[in-house]
Amino acid sequence: MQVFVFENVNKVYPNGTVGLKDISLSVQDGEFVAVIGRSGAGKSTLIRSINKMHPISSGKLLVNDVDVSTLEGRQLRKLRRSIGMIFQSFNLVTRTTVIKNVLTSFVPDLSLWRRILGVFPRDRKLKALEALDKVGILEKAYTRVDQLSGGQQQRVALARTLAQNPSIILADEPVAALDPVTARQVMDDFKRINxxxxxxxxxxxxxxxxxxxxxxxxxxIKAGQIVYDGPADRVDDAVLETIYGERSDEAV
Structure with a gap:
């Protein structure tokens, strides 16, 4: 089953910068896809258009057969609940505990009084703990986030995303700030979850x-266009030269 489809998608920013050029692709349920390219090639634009963080300018983008461009308000929030988003910067509240950060994924589902008082039902707390267990840091549940390493913080962010039970996870440079050993540990988590x-x-x-x-x-991706789309084991020096060759600064 196709989880999302790009059909002749273009993205032009208000300042005239071209982010995506005539992108057509589809991703199947359960795939693990890496998007590569030089800085400014359009990788983040591609990722962030899927949940309408960066609305497309033209073409069609379908997620689970729904045209993302038509979604606003509650419908858009519902879509984003089904799509987990992981960032390089972790986006955690560092002065509170790990479990409280994971529990924030449930806030949209709470009644008003629970939101105001910060009171979470027992079943939500159990789901948060289960998510932490899936990424191997259950023992850190009641530790303050600012006492964790960068790799552990990224795992908290991943647990928070898992707690919302997504069908898709988008990860925008999730290991860029990590050392090589920790980066592989986090990538192991992504692969296992996949x-x-x-x-x-x-x-x-x-x-x-x-x-x-x-x-x-x-x-x-190069200059907002797809120049390779295929199996990872077929990426050779010639493919990498096509992707990372002479730079264009037109895309972001």
Missing amino acids: KELGITVIINIHHVELALAYADRVIG
């Missing part, structure tokens, strides 16, 4: 060696 839970993972990543080691499929 295989064991069947969650589709789309990851925008600068580290080509990690992309080739973990992804089943690689999409190479």
Whole structure:
């Protein structure tokens, strides 16, 4: 089953900068896809258009057969609940505990009084703990986030996303700020979640060696256009030259 489809998608920012040019692709349920390319090639724009963080300018973008461009308000929030988003900066509240950060994924589902008082039902707390267990940091549940390493913080962000039970996880440079050993540990988490839970993972990543080691499929972007889309094990020096050759600064 196709979880999302781009049909002749273009993105032009208000200042005239071209983000995407005539993008057509589809991703199947359960795929692990790495998006690679130079800085400014359009990787983040591609990832963030899927949940309408960056609305497209023209073309059609379908997620689970729904035209994303038509969604607003409650419908858009519902879509975003089904799509987990992981950032390089973690986006955690560092002065509180790990479990409280994971519990924030349930806030949209709470009644008004529970939101105001910060009171979470027992079943939500159990789900938060289960999510932490899935990424191997259950023992850190009641530790303050600012006492964790960068890799552990990224795992908290991943647990928070898992707690919302997404069908798709979008990861925008999730290991860029991590050392090589920790980056591989986090990539192991993504791979395990993809295989064991069947969650589709789309990851925008600068580290080509990690992309080739973990992804089943690689999409190479240059100047907002797809210049390679195929199996990771078929990416050779010629493909990399096509993707990372002479730079164009037109895309972001």
